[in-house]
Amino acid sequence: MARRRLRLGMIGGGPGSFIGSVHRMAARLDDQYVLVAGAFSADAGRTQEMGRQTFLDPARIYADWREMVRVEAERDDRPDAIAIVTPNYLHHAPAKACLEAGFHVICDKPMTTRWADALDLADTVERTGQLFALTHNYSAYPQVRLMRTMIRDGELGALRLVQAEYPQEWASTAVETTGDRRAEWKADPARAGAGGAVGDIGTHAYQLACFVTGRTAASLCAELTAFVPGRRLDDNAHLLLRYDDGMRGSLWASQVAIGNQNAFSLRVIGETGALTWSQEQPNQLLFARHREAVRCLERQFAGSRLPPGHPEGFIEAFGRLYSDFAEQLGARLESRAARPEALLVPTVEDGCEGVRFVLGAVKSSRQGGIWIARDDWAT
Amino acid sequence: MARRRLRLGMIGGGPGSFIGSVHRMAARLDDQYVLVAGAFSADAGRTQEMGRQTFLDPARIYADWREMVRVEAERDDRPDAIAIVTPNYLHHAPAKACLEAGFHVICDKPMTTRWADALDLADTVERTGQLFALTHNYSAYPQVRLMRTMIRDGELGALRLVQAEYPQEWASTAVETTGDRRAEWKADPARAGAGGAVGDIGTHAYQLACFVTGRTAASLCAELTAFVPGRRLDDNAHLLLRYDDGMRGSLWASQVAIGNQNAFSLRVIGETGALTWSQEQPNQLLFARHREAVRCLERQFAGSRLPPGHPEGFIEAFGRLYSDFAEQLGARLESRAARPEALLVPTVEDGCEGVRFVLGAVKSSRQGGIWIARDDWAT
Amino acid sequence: MARRRLRLGMIGGGPGSFIGSVHRMAARLDDQYVLVAGAFSADAGRTQEMGRQTFLDPARIYADWREMVRVEAERDDRPDAIAIVTPNYLHHAPAKACLEAGFHVICDKPMTTRWADALDLADTVERTGQLFALTHNYSAYPQVRLMRTMIRDGELGALRLVQAEYPQEWASTAVETTGDRRAEWKADPARAGAGGAVGDIGTHAYQLACFVTGRTAASLCAELTAFVPGRRLDDNAHLLLRYDDGMRGSLWASQVAIGNQNAFSLRVIGETGALTWSQEQPNQLLFARHREAVRCLERQFAGSRLPPGHPEGFIEAFGRLYSDFAEQLGARLESRAARPEALLVPTVEDGCEGVRFVLGAVKSSRQGGIWIARDDWAT
């Protein structure tokens, strides 16, 4: 825990940006950052809107990211770090500018669209000595980190196989022609880079395979396909991989895999054991040893924010109550009606009913297990 | 979205309090609250520690909740609402004091330990006109709210059965004698009230059954048992329930159910359809119609913070990256070494590897699917 | 293994009888019985039809079960045992007659509809010294027997809870008025007895709870409901049970539980461990010890007919190939066309394709992993 909240700037992440919103929630979750500046969109109006939504000082809302970097660099209360959450093609230039202006950088993945840019960024990081974080978020799940630790500790023996798959269905039709901004840039080689599914999600799968096994691939053989007519980038990628030290693997990334939302999974198999993790059940890690019963390792409280059995969405539901109640409070402050769904927050009547229920249960049980009508539960 | 962040005070939730920490994360998640005052513990040192951790103005950290209510009520920038996250027996007095001092209240469940206190609180809410939220958090899951909506819309026909169960294993042994503070007060009738498992988690199950079906029970028959020798409150509760309009149900709450972490589930069955929700798989809702294939309804993006297929823990893992990076930044600011696990954040080398991987995949595929060594992927 | 196949007679089990057909398949499965005589139905034509289908000697097909018992008792090659698979009300009389005529008896459950008949049958068994088997089939699953053994061996410690549930959906509407013969007698108190769902499937649940725990209930509290208008027997049963030695439990049997086909499950929880078995996943047994990872115990080969990972339906699919091929053979013997679906049996072309595939895979791999066109796989 730092002695003050860290100051954060953001480039990209305008209204409607999924990943920008996730970065901001992530920054708030453990109360270690405060957002102080933003250049959220190439569209000035959208930037202003997001600035208002995030309660920013109007002087620190910027229409141009270059200006933000220049101006903020001069302030005494300059950001400690700047998060870059633009489309892929717009990672390199702002990241480099931030690093050179003395900001630490948090950058979304994939890092760049071009190899030269990637190398240049690596050089810049080395040259400036600034910190650089790439948000391959899957490597931060508690059970993924446990997987990595168990592998390092030799729980699987010598590694043999790593099977990664990452199927999604969202690009099964030509969504990029329907006005969906995110689908548009992801399907455009100029903005997304040379890879479609392989770049967008294949990189997650490959990164995680490397992260947990501690190996990189020695060679690969790929079959990339664009199934949707007119699409310029792959929407399906099949790869065979030969990793260091004789490990073999396959990797399947698909955005036309109907029936799958985000079904990323990783299986690592060694000489004596195996581990399986699935992103859609992130709180469990399956551990098999040869000829033994498969064990289900539940996420523990240590190193996470919640006890086992409370999948991490617990916080979100709690947050929903707080936000619904904020809507009720805001409505009262502003003398208006609250949105109807915000009224679903349990209230004092629910509290009474709960107390009554406990008393009724105790009364019935104490009398040997008889039926008691509700009017008599609490009397 | 209110025009400013709402000001929040907190009573209870000292260091090590699970539910206090959840309330604070929930308040930050959607960026609508700022914590401004707290009386976190009966122990002054613990209160100070939590005040520091939450970056509170030292003047607004209070050793006594009564004092906090009195002093804060006089401020211009007084809290809009106060969250009460103390043990059950300490809900009534501070909640009442807050309401009477003109604060809105967010209160943890079960609301009180005594029926008279519950009625008194209901009266106080009515008399003062303040808002009161009870954090039965399970009613805020998107799929639970969908369940409620579908039932109201008649998707199940006339309701017949509601089966609620809430098994946990944590109290299978005499944990209350091991120095665990939370286990201690939950096992103590003076602090927890007349119900053990039935109060602690049975109330959640009953509240959710009522919430989604829109009915309360007409009568009940209960069998409460304390299996662990020496325990004074039930650790297992079996109930049969007759609800209004002929609906029948059972409810099982247990804290000695080995193999279960927090396996709360609710099944509602009607004349023509049925719905099943399980807290440990909160993003799915199973919907059956008579003689049709069961359908798995995935949580949607609308009304939540994430697209389907991204279970809500997604934010937590992202938050882990931000917090680990904050540790790196803090370490640098303070000229110390970062904690080793904070170094697991992906960095620029991972970014280069990802770019290289995409280029290698594209190259292999373009050449008809040949094996390419890693050194040649990006060249 | 006996030195000859045992001779079996059957009462009940006419055309369309589900349970009669299951008894006959079960008798053939391990090749220890041969069906030699039958009185399959009160309808003489239906009895003849089943006799032909089972290739019985026409002299041993009986219109009346009393005649069968009398005549068969005189034969040298008389049945060793007689299986009784009639509706519940017709178990007692034939079972008693068979026992008194010196036949061993295999009887479907529930044994009788009246208590006096049950006692009378118990007396008859004792008096005649004949063997009597009641087909509570769930007690014969390998993982159920393992559950029983583990409990006896103390793997769970002192038992605390047994949760049994058996939900089905088939009687959610008034099926007994639609001409369904099985639904008809099951809904008729005269033929089914005093219990509806509680008799039909609740008895399975209770028997299994007793079988695996080695205890019977000391007392019960029941709520039986008939949800479907006009129905005379319960279609839903909720029970609380107090078992011997302080074990507690609940039992839910329902035939209006939409979304459930035959979702029988049993959970037994003790002081130190717990076991869960679900009929729809019969090859697995979940074993939890307090605070340890849940383990999934797979059915083993020893004591069963198939290796782990081959759910027992494996035999049925194999049987389908044999039966489809029998249809092809029969068609040829009878100079007629085979039913089209019988032609789905893989044939010599499939065999060639498989061989070709293996050779192609080996060839590609040996050449370093190159793409090879199908025409070149085997050349």
Add this chain to the structure above:
Amino acid sequence: MARRRLRLGMIGGGPGSFIGSVHRMAARLDDQYVLVAGAFSADAGRTQEMGRQTFLDPARIYADWREMVRVEAERDDRPDAIAIVTPNYLHHAPAKACLEAGFHVICDKPMTTRWADALDLADTVERTGQLFALTHNYSAYPQVRLMRTMIRDGELGALRLVQAEYPQEWASTAVETTGDRRAEWKADPARAGAGGAVGDIGTHAYQLACFVTGRTAASLCAELTAFVPGRRLDDNAHLLLRYDDGMRGSLWASQVAIGNQNAFSLRVIGETGALTWSQEQPNQLLFARHREAVRCLERQFAGSRLPPGHPEGFIEAFGRLYSDFAEQLGARLESRAARPEALLVPTVEDGCEGVRFVLGAVKSSRQGGIWIARDDWAT
């Protein structure tokens, strides 16, 4: 249903042979075959033992399969068909001899080890006009056949992807050196052919992919690996496949995949829908349409032997009761003690307990839901 039971001979399938035993159970299941002759093993003693176990006429137990083919061909009651369940290298010669002697043939897979033999067998089938069935058993599961029908009916639209995987763990160590006969021949190129895992189980995966999609592959790219030191055939096979009409796919067959018993699964994805079938959950078929809730299609009664919700192991458990009871009967016939586990068959006391339970439940419920002690249930 033919007008008599078909006569079956068998080559291979001696004591301890898993697949021989499965073929015999499959032949009996629907009561359409009777085993009349066998040459079960190269070892005369083992052949005699299996002949006795199957109650064969001693004159029709053969030490040499060639003799069996020759002698049986002369009989009036000659077999209609002969099942060949020998190791792979011994399929071609007996199959050819049987066909030429006028027998229909049921042959285990893979059909032959050599391409020339495969072609020769295809010629022989054509020349002789005999029927030939290859037991790719997975193609006979009801949900697999449903999958095929749905694909033919266009439920998925134009096909895009077929993902097949078949992981097992049994060969993770050098089992072929431990005296396991089956492991021995499967690891020996002379007896198993050129493929290890790819031949043994990869052929199942490829056959099923072709069966359900109606396509064969146009080309393949393979990576076969032998992970276990000293092993001469692959124990892991990764393949990429280009199928006819632009369909793409991958196939993974492994016998070193720790944690997997027989986890064969097949996913077919088209333009508008997708289907997933898993051998270890054979009674369900998952059906997804783009952007709709995934539906779980349960096996139906029509076209199978059991209603939905009764996984096909139901028959096996019933069979266990019959076999245990046969052991009791046999023991009595032979004046010996029955094996103890055969005494687990429920008996008349269990029948009484069940009747008592139903009466107790009815009595409690009729009296408004009161607790009733067991002694009073039936009185």
